[in-house]
Each structure stands twice: as structure tokens, then as C-alpha cells.
Amino acid sequence: MNSYYSADNHGPFQLIDIGRFELTEGGVLEPCHLAVATHGQLNAAKDNAILVPTWYSGTSKIMEQVYIGPGRALDTTKYFIIVVNQIGNGLSTSPHNTGGALSGPNFPKVRIGDDVRAQHRLLTEHYGIRRLALVTGGSMGAQQTYEWAVRFPDMVERAAPIAGTACNTEHDFLFTETLVEAITTDPGFQKGSYRTPADVAAGLKRHAKLWTVMGWSTEFFRCGRHRVLGFDSMQAFVDGFMTGYFGPMDPNNLLCMAWKWQRGDVSLHADGDKAAALGRIRAKTFVMPIRTDMFFPPSDCQAEQQLIPGSEFRPIESLDGHLALFGTDAEAIAQIDAHLKDLLAQPAPVLG
Amino acid sequence: MNSYYSADNHGPFQLIDIGRFELTEGGVLEPCHLAVATHGQLNAAKDNAILVPTWYSGTSKIMEQVYIGPGRALDTTKYFIIVVNQIGNGLSTSPHNTGGALSGPNFPKVRIGDDVRAQHRLLTEHYGIRRLALVTGGSMGAQQTYEWAVRFPDMVERAAPIAGTACNTEHDFLFTETLVEAITTDPGFQKGSYRTPADVAAGLKRHAKLWTVMGWSTEFFRCGRHRVLGFDSMQAFVDGFMTGYFGPMDPNNLLCMAWKWQRGDVSLHADGDKAAALGRIRAKTFVMPIRTDMFFPPSDCQAEQQLIPGSEFRPIESLDGHLALFGTDAEAIAQIDAHLKDLLAQPAPVLG
Numbered sequence: 001m002n003s004y005y006s007a008d009n010h011g012p013f014q015l016i017d018i019g020r021f022e023l024t025e026g027g028v029l030e031p032c033h034l035a036v037a038t039h040g041q042l043n044a045a046k047d048n049a050i051l052v053p054t055w056y057s058g059t060s061k062i063m064e065q066v067y068i069g070p071g072r073a074l075d076t077t078k079y080f081i082i083v084v085n086q087i088g089n090g091l092s093t094s095p096h097n098t099g100g101a102l103s104g105p106n107f108p109k110v111r112i113g114d115d116v117r118a119q120h121r122l123l124t125e126h127y128g129i130r131r132l133a134l135v136t137g138g139s140m141g142a143q144q145t146y147e148w149a150v151r152f153p154d155m156v157e158r159a160a161p162i163a164g165t166a167c168n169t170e171h172d173f174l175f176t177e178t179l180v181e182a183i184t185t186d187p188g189f190q191k192g193s194y195r196t197p198a199d200v201a202a203g204l205k206r207h208a209k210l211w212t213v214m215g216w217s218t219e220f221f222r223c224g225r226h227r228v229l230g231f232d233s234m235q236a237f238v239d240g241f242m243t244g245y246f247g248p249m250d251p252n253n254l255l256c257m258a259w260k261w262q263r264g265d266v267s268l269h270a271d272g273d274k275a276a277a278l279g280r281i282r283a284k285t286f287v288m289p290i291r292t293d294m295f296f297p298p299s300d301c302q303a304e305q306q307l308i309p310g311s312e313f314r315p316i317e318s319l320d321g322h323l324a325l326f327g328t329d330a331e332a333i334a335q336i337d338a339h340l341k342d343l344l345a346q347p348a349p350v351l352g
Numbered sequence: 353m354n355s356y357y358s359a360d361n362h363g364p365f366q367l368i369d370i371g372r373f374e375l376t377e378g379g380v381l382e383p384c385h386l387a388v389a390t391h392g393q394l395n396a397a398k399d400n401a402i403l404v405p406t407w408y409s410g411t412s413k414i415m416e417q418v419y420i421g422p423g424r425a426l427d428t429t430k431y432f433i434i435v436v437n438q439i440g441n442g443l444s445t446s447p448h449n450t451g452g453a454l455s456g457p458n459f460p461k462v463r464i465g466d467d468v469r470a471q472h473r474l475l476t477e478h479y480g481i482r483r484l485a486l487v488t489g490g491s492m493g494a495q496q497t498y499e500w501a502v503r504f505p506d507m508v509e510r511a512a513p514i515a516g517t518a519c520n521t522e523h524d525f526l527f528t529e530t531l532v533e534a535i536t537t538d539p540g541f542q543k544g545s546y547r548t549p550a551d552v553a554a555g556l557k558r559h560a561k562l563w564t565v566m567g568w569s570t571e572f573f574r575c576g577r578h579r580v581l582g583f584d585s586m587q588a589f590v591d592g593f594m595t596g597y598f599g600p601m602d603p604n605n606l607l608c609m610a611w612k613w614q615r616g617d618v619s620l621h622a623d624g625d626k627a628a629a630l631g632r633i634r635a636k637t638f639v640m641p642i643r644t645d646m647f648f649p650p651s652d653c654q655a656e657q658q659l660i661p662g663s664e665f666r667p668i669e670s671l672d673g674h675l676a677l678f679g680t681d682a683e684a685i686a687q688i689d690a691h692l693k694d695l696l697a698q699p700a701p702v703l704g
Contacts, residue, residue: 169570169573170585171565171572173586174564174586177561178565181558186537202537206530206537209529210562213523213530214565214566218521218524218646218649218651218652219649219651219652221523222651222652234522234523238526294570294646297570299570299574300570300574303574
């Protein structure tokens with residue numbers, strides 16, 4: 001077991017058994033455990049719930065630390081905020097914590113839609129929730145947010161996908177392929193049968209470098225933001241921050257999430273017709289890209305936003321690129337907070 | 353010998369022996385051959401010469417095809433245009449065409465400044481040229497352009513660095529490191545002692561994928577520009593265009609150029625003081641980044657431009673990112689042409 005994924009590091013969270021869970025691509029998780037962190041109280045009407053899914057490599061912990069608290073948009077005094085760790089992230093059922101035939105490299109393929117179906121079962125059966133005041137998340141959390149709004153349009157009152165797309169682009173698919181290959185070409189990877197992440201240290205470091213190149217922005221480095229964060233050179237930043245972050249993670253977990261990330265695509269709900277799929281959304285939706293995001297630039301996100309009825313385009317100004325999501329730029333987080341407060345103040349649409 | 357680098361593919365060009373050439377980092381090329389393609393006629397006053405250095409992986413051929421001709425800014429009826437292939441590019445003295453102790457992986461480290469000194473020797477000793485009407489190039493050609501303007505300020509009347517920087521950024525250094533590692537981690541690379549590029553095919557393909565991710569732009573792919581170029585999917589584009597382009601190249605040649613690219617930095621002429629170095633430039637300078645360039649975004653280039661006396665910022669609008677340099681976007685090339693014509697119409701500054 002990998003001690004990185006401990007409750008000490010990422011807790012508190014509950015492991016909730018949602019039972020036997022069939023995956024879209026074949027394979028069954030039995031049972032499927034979702035690691036869930038909740039904040040605030042569900043009211044009697046059960047209409048104050050906010051769902052927050054997680055991003056690639058992230059867990060519920062960073063969502064709590066950066067986005068949730070009293071007085072924030074995700075206000076623990078008003079809302080019941082449910083952060084659900086995505087399948088494969090190391091806390092929920094994942095390659096590294098699954099024994100038997102589905103262990104490690106034999107873990108089945110998981111889709112964004114599987115996560116959303118699993119979360120739907122959790123919310124309806126475990127909590128008895130039938131309506132969500134808001135779904136919001138960043139990056140792969142945005143993919144899940146879009147999937148929720150398209151798949152369950154009568155359940156989502158408001159949606160705020162941040163720094164992510166509804167239909168992953170060919171460009172981003174290829175970038176993620178380079179991440180995957182950074183890991184799988186490490187001789188220590190051994191087709192996924194390595195003993196510990198340390199066996200794949202070189203591949204994980206190359207993976208971290210690619211994240212460094214694309215995850216922040218050229219302006220971030222030109223303006224010395226990495227120095228402001230306490231690293232006196234790019235090398236120190238790559239080693240200390242980025243490799244320090246990714247190095248302890250389980251490679252098969254990362255690959256499970258990467259496969260899922262590459263294939264996020266709500267148009268699958270409408271025979272490949274993106275406009276038709278996004279046209280189903282009834283949630284009041286704010287699309288919130290980050291100006292300097294090299295994965296999901298505002299132009300890509302705006303093209304999708306324009307297909308969502310009644311939606312608004314709410315870009316975030318930051319030099320920190322995609323990884324402004326980490327909370328490194330307090331002003332970016334303040335903008336996100338302000339937009340989310342504005343969204344939560346909007347009247348709920350009349351759903352089914 | 354690698355048939356890719358033949359005169360059939362890249363000619364016509366002359367191989368000019370500039371004699372024994374000592375490199376900044378140690379090592380001697382004896383002799384150093386520069387592959388040179390000239391267009392037009394040098395006039396009697398020898399004041400109509402334009403120097404065009406080459407970019408990473410490029411040769412004089414693409415500069416001829418995309419940028420040079422009658423009626424173009426680089427007008428063969430008015431100017432004597434000298435395209436000099438950079439050391440290590442496969443036509444000039446390079447790892448793959450050097451025998452003996454400096455062959456292949458044992459080729460010495462070359463700096464941008466070495467290329468510029470070699471070109472200076474060529475121009476002054478071989479052609480008797482003492483003044484350049486213009487130096488212009490893209491990417492590593494821009495690095496050489498800046499180096500010329502700073503190192504030989506009394507010789508360069510006009511300078512047009514396109515899609516490149518005077519001082520390579522930490523961000524770009526790291527990106528180039530990922531390119532290098534894509535090649536060197538291929539087991540077939542054998543520390544540079546592979547037999548043919550085909551032994552390193554997997555590494556060269558990963559290198560091509562990274563170029564695909566960063567070399568174009570997200571907008572390029574969103575707008576289906578790769579389909580317009582004749583490839584019906586990203587996979588076909590990666591295989592047919594990008595891997596087709598890089599696959600035949602010699603890995604040690606690419607690594608020689610990559611090392612040089614990473615370390616391009618005119619501030620070395622002023623003890624690391626970028627402002628002082630750029631302040632030396634006397635050439636009338638147009639700084640011409642491409643709007644969607646993910647290597648050398650306009651913001652990075654403008655920060656340098658503002659340090660160059662009398663310079664102008666002339667950004668190029670294109671969806672094609674850095675590789676608009678390839679000529680895939682005719683409108684971008686038309687903009688470059690218009691700016692270069694404008695620059696060539698400016699009075700020459702009074703030099704020393």
C-alpha cells in the first residue's frame with residue numbers, strides 16, 4: 001500500500017460502499033468505494049447540496065483547502081458540500097488499492113460517465129438527494145460537471161465548469177498521451193508491474209516536467225512566479241514542487257485517470273453531436289476558463305459555452321495557467337469565488 | 353550517411369570551408385563547413401546583403417521556399433540573400449557528417465554565438481561583406497538574429513527576429529529538455545551510438561508529438577487546420593506530417609541544435625544584464641512574434657523589444673502557433689512579408 005494516499009495526508013474522508021458497479025467499457029467494481037468528504041449540513045428539504053468532483057491527481061483535500069469554507073462561495077454554513085474523489089485517484093477504488101484480478105495494470109477502463117453514474121448513485125441512494133444547487137469542479141472536475149449537467153439535466157440547478165471542457169480536444173488528448181508515455185516508457189514501469197512508484201521515478205519526473213511546461217504558463221515563469229513560490233530556479237521548481245508533488249503517486253492510478261481524461265466527451269450522449277448534447281443542459285451555467293491555460297484556453301471553452309442555453313462566459317484572469325486551480329494565485333481564487341457567489345445567487349431554473 | 357540531408361532534398365547549396373574553427377565551449381571544428389544557399393546578386397558596393405540563418409531542424413531549403421523570391425520582401429532582384437545553415441543541422445558541419453573523434457555523440461557543444469562568429473567569418477572573408485541590410489530568421493534563426501545585432505552592432509542595419517527570443521526563457525529551456533529526453537530515453541538511442549535514425553524511431557515519434565502539442569496551437573486544432581492541411585485526424589497528422597517530418601532526421605544532429613537552442617542568451621555579452629546587452633543594438637529592429645506561439649508568446653517577446661532602442665513591436669496574427677513559420681498560413685507569411693518590406697524601406701541607421 002502507498003502511504004501517500006493515507007487519511008493523514010488527504011483526510012478526513014469516508015469510504016462509502018456503493019455496491020456492485022458495472023463500467024461502461026466492461027469490467028465490474030464490486031464493490032465500488034467512493035471516498036467522500038462532506039462539509040456543512042444537509043437541510044431538511046435536501047435542497048442545499050453542492051457536488052464537487054476532483055481533478056487529475058487531486059483529492060478532496062485540495063478542494064477543501066482552496067475552495068471551501070465559511071464565507072466562501074462554497075459556504076459550509078449554508079450548503080452541504082460533498083466532495084467525491086474520482087475513481088482511480090487513489091482514495092476511491094483505484095488500481096493501487098484493488099486486490100485480485102483487477103489490481104494495478106489490470107484495473108478496468110473508467111470513463112467520466114462512470115464517475116458521474118457512481119456519484120449519482122451515492123447522492124440518491126446514500127443521501128437521498130434529488131436536486132443539486134451546484135456542481136462545480138476544475139479540469140477533470142469540469143469534465144464531470146459537464147457530464148452531470150448533460151446526463152442529469154433535471155437534477156442540476158447550476159453548473160460551473162472551471163478550466164476544463166465538455167468535449168476533450170484532440171490537442172489535449174495528444175498532450176495527455178505524452179504524459180502517459182513519459183510514464184510507460186520508463187523501463188522501471190514494467191508494464192505496470194513495478195513494485196513502488198520509486199521504481200518509476202524517472203518516468204514520473206518526466207511526467208512532472210511536461211506538467212511544468214504546459215500546466216503553468218510562459219508568463220508565470222517570465223514574471224518569476226515560481227520564485228515567489230519559494231524556488232530559486234526552474235530546476236528547483238521542477239524537483240521540489242512538481243516532482244515532489246507527482247513523485248509519490250501511483251503510476252497506474254495516474255494512467256487510469258489519464259485514460260478517462262482523454263475521453264471526456266458529452267457528445268457521446270447525442271451520437272457525437274456536441275451542440276445537441278450541450279443544448280440539453282438546463283442548469284444555469286457559468287463557463288470559467290483561465291486566461292493563460294494552455295490545456296483549455298478560453299477560446300476552446302467559449303466555443304462550448306456558446307452552445308449552452310442561458311450560459312455565461314466568466315473567464316478568470318491569472319498568470320498561473322491551468323494550475324491556478326492549485327490556489328497559488330489568491331486573486332484568481334477570489335475571482336472564482338465571486339463568480340460562484342454570483343451563480344449561487346441566481347434563481348434556480350425550473351427543472352423537471 | 354543519412355540520405356535525408358542530400359542536395360536532392362535540400363539543395364542547391366554550396367559547402368564552404370571556413371577553416372579551423374574554435375568553439376566557445378571547447379573543441380575545434382577543423383575545418384568547419386558551412387552549407388550556404390545564395391539568391392540574387394551582391395552589388396558592387398556590397399551593401400545589398402541579407403543574412404538568413406536557419407531554425408531547429410530546418411535548412412536553407414524551407415527559407416527559400418517560404419520567404420525568398422522576386423517581389424517578396426527578400427527580393428532576389430534587389431538583394432543578395434545568403435541563407436546559412438546552422439552548425440549541426442545536417443548540411444553544415446554536424447554530428448552525423450563528421451568523422452573521427454568528433455563523430456556523432458562526441459560532437460562538441462555549439463553555441464548560438466559560435467554560429468554567428470562562423471557566419472561573420474564567412475561574410476567578411478569569403479564575400480568581403482562589411483554591412484548587412486538585414487538579418488532575419490525565425491525561432492533559432494531569431495536567436496541568431498539577436499546575437500548578430502548585439503555582437504556586431506556596427507554591421508547590422510536592420511534586424512527582424514521572428515518567433516524567437518534574445519534570451520531563451522526558463523520555460524522554453526524546460527520544454528526543450530522534454531524534447532531531448534524523448535530521444536535520449538529511447539533504448540535504441542544507445543547513448544548516441546545508434547546505427548540509423550530508424551533505431552530511434554520511437555523516441556523521434558515522441559519528440560514529434562511534443563512538437564505537435566507545443567508547436568501549433570490549441571486554436572489550430574480546434575479550427576481543424578490540420579484537416580485543411582490534408583490529415584483527417586490528429587493521429588494521421590502526428591504520423592503523416594510531424595513524424596514524417598522529424599523521423600528521418602539524425603538524433604545527434606537534433607540534440608546538437610537543442611543544446612544550442614536552450615542556451616541562446618545575448619545577455620552573456622553584458623555579464624548577464626539583458627537590458628545592457630539589448631541596449632547595444634543599433635540595427636532598426638522589428639520584433640515579430642506570432643500571436644498563438646506557445647514557445648515564444650508575444651508577451652515574452654515584447655518584454656525584450658522594449659529594451660531595444662528604436663525598435664518596433666510587430667506581432668503576426670495566426671492560428672498556426674510557432675509553426676506558422678512553416679508557411680502553412682499564407683496570411684501570416686503575407687504579414688511577415690509586409691513588415692519586412694516596411695523594415696527594408698526604413699533608412700539605415702548611421703553605424704560605426
